[in-house]
Amino acid sequence: MSRILLALFAFGLAATLSSTSLAEEVKIPKDTCVKPCAECANECAACMKHCRDNKMEDVARECEICHHACLACTLAVGSKNPQAWQICETCEKVCNQCAATCDKGSNPQMKKCAEACRTCAKACADARK
Numbered sequence: 001m002s003r004i005l006l007a008l009f010a011f012g013l014a015a016t017l018s019s020t021s022l023a024e025e026v027k028i029p030k031d032t033c034v035k036p037c038a039e040c041a042n043e044c045a046a047c048m049k050h051c052r053d054n055k056m057e058d059v060a061r062e063c064e065i066c067h068h069a070c071l072a073c074t075l076a077v078g079s080k081n082p083q084a085w086q087i088c089e090t091c092e093k094v095c096n097q098c099a100a101t102c103d104k105g106s107n108p109q110m111k112k113c114a115e116a117c118r119t120c121a122k123a124c125a126d127a128r129k
Contacts, residue, residue, distance in 0.1 A: 026082045029127035033088060033120070034078045040095060040120035041070035047102060047113035059101055063113060066098035070120060077127065085128065092124035 044067035051060035073091035076084040099117035102110040 026085070027128075028080050028082075028084050029077050029088045029124070031077055031127070033091075033123040033127040034074050036116075036120045036123035037070040037074040037077070037091060040116040041067050041074065043113045043116035044070065044098065047109050050107065050109040054107075056105075059105065059110070062098050062101045066094050066117060069094040073124065088124045088128055092121045095121035095124070 044063040048060045048063035048067060051057070051063060069087075069091045073084075073087050075081070076087040081087070095117040099114040099121065102114035102117065105111070
């Protein structure tokens, strides 16, 4: 039993040391995208509700995915997570796709969502420069 505990301790220590050295090498986006991502997440949630209420399930799913991508980016970049760069890049792509989808609608809520998505996508791109 003590050998197993010792092995687990050694493995945990090695993992901690290796992740510390990796964190120093990883590029983290600037936190300038955190606020636009949070705002976009809120707009996407409102648009998702509107679309579900109006039986536009395809658009609602697109907004839901964008909502979650923006929340993930907000958390990852805000906490300087080692995966923040990739999450920020994914958020930009998802936001651009959601904006294109919402631009096709004529509803003011969808237009507002599309604008928030474009702002967020630009902020994510700029944060990685």
